[in-house]
Amino acid sequence: MNAELGPNLTSDPLGWALPPWTREEAQAIYDQPFNDLLFRAQTIHRENFDPNRVQLSRLLSIKTGGCPEDCGYCSQSAHHETGLKASKLMEVQRVIAEARKARDAGATRYCMGAAWRSPKERDMEAVVAMVEGVKALGMETCMTLGMLDLEQAARLKQAGLDYYNHNIDTSERYYGEVISTRSFADRLDTLENVRQSGIKVCCGGIVGMGEEPVDRIDMLVTLANLPEPPDSVPINMLIPIAGTPLADASPIEPIEFVRTIALARIMMPKSYIRLSAGRTAMSDEMQALCFFAGANSVFVGDTLLTAGNPGQDEDALLFRRLGIERMELEAE
Numbered sequence: 001m002n003a004e005l006g007p008n009l010t011s012d013p014l015g016w017a018l019p020p021w022t023r024e025e026a027q028a029i030y031d032q033p034f035n036d037l038l039f040r041a042q043t044i045h046r047e048n049f050d051p052n053r054v055q056l057s058r059l060l061s062i063k064t065g066g067c068p069e070d071c072g073y074c075s076q077s078a079h080h081e082t083g084l085k086a087s088k089l090m091e092v093q094r095v096i097a098e099a100r101k102a103r104d105a106g107a108t109r110y111c112m113g114a115a116w117r118s119p120k121e122r123d124m125e126a127v128v129a130m131v132e133g134v135k136a137l138g139m140e141t142c143m144t145l146g147m148l149d150l151e152q153a154a155r156l157k158q159a160g161l162d163y164y165n166h167n168i169d170t171s172e173r174y175y176g177e178v179i180s181t182r183s184f185a186d187r188l189d190t191l192e193n194v195r196q197s198g199i200k201v202c203c204g205g206i207v208g209m210g211e212e213p214v215d216r217i218d219m220l221v222t223l224a225n226l227p228e229p230p231d232s233v234p235i236n237m238l239i240p241i242a243g244t245p246l247a248d249a250s251p252i253e254p255i256e257f258v259r260t261i262a263l264a265r266i267m268m269p270k271s272y273i274r275l276s277a278g279r280t281a282m283s284d285e286m287q288a289l290c291f292f293a294g295a296n297s298v299f300v301g302d303t304l305l306t307a308g309n310p311g312q313d314e315d316a317l318l319f320r321r322l323g324i325e326r327m328e329l330e331a332e
């Protein structure tokens with residue numbers, strides 16, 4: 001029992017807390033003195049991962065814009081006037097050629113995203129071919145296509161899909177401030193369909209959308225208390241986009257962001273915690289603190305769907321300065 005955490009908390013033999021988590025337990029950790037929080041997150045990180053290796057993923061938008069959902073942060077929603085030009089689903093061979101380039105540049109996981117509410121039957125053949133083609137390059141595959149039913153998830157699993165990304169975005173309490181066209185429960189249903197099909201779950205959220213710290217904590221509690229915690233947990237820092245309802249959201253304070261990463265690491269010790277959108281607005285020092293707090297995955301490449309991302313050279317330089325190496329696929 002870890003006395004700092006209160007009498008009701010269950011713990012493993014090392015004294016670390018175990019799920020199911022309550023908000024109070026998570027909040028107590030989040031509010032610890034920063035050095036204690038980071039020490040604890042780094043200790044747990046070292047028990048589960050090589051602390052000097054980071055997994056690199058590449059993300060490609062295979063169908064951009066014109067999305068019927070109204071996510072308040074997203075440039076691709078047809079509800080917002082962002083000036084983004086919508087495009088059709090990319091051709092399969094083009095996607096595979098892009099994946100090959102990413103692999104040759106060091107990425108081990110290839111993520112493909114389509115701005116859909118959910119895939120239509122007529123699109124399934126193409127997305128299945130994309131999964132098979134990218135898998136044949138020796139990469140891990142990940143897709144994010146919106147809501148999935150059980151049958152669609154089973155087809156993607158059969159094609160060899162390793163991961164499916166579907167974020168809960170924020171806490172259940174704050175969710176309605178951000179999205180109205182699908183519910184928090186819809187999101188959990190898709191996650192359950194993905195899990196039941198045997199595909200690994202990639203699920204995280206976005207911070208800096210005007211939420212309170214308690215929303216960040218509740219979001220992580222929801223993730224950590226899923227039947228199995230997600231294998232990958234992307235934590236995005238909002239990039240405000242003109243024309244979206246969240247264009248003027250107040251930015252999250254960097255130390256709060258690092259606390260969020262540390263809490264994710266502590267509550268989901270075996271998950272890949274991914275620094276996702278928003279790295280262009282982070283200093284090298286802030287990213288270094290995130291890696292110390294337990295982040296061990298990033299998106300590489302100079303674009304993330306429609307947003308900017310540090311380029312390959314910038315990341316290579318940062319990793320060299322920090323002594324960080326890329327995680328090989330076999331090591332995962």
Ligand code: SF4
Pocket residue numbers: 067068069070071074075076077078114115116117146
């Ligand atoms: S986040 Fe995804 S589902 Fe929401 S509007 Fe953007 S593309 Fe559509």
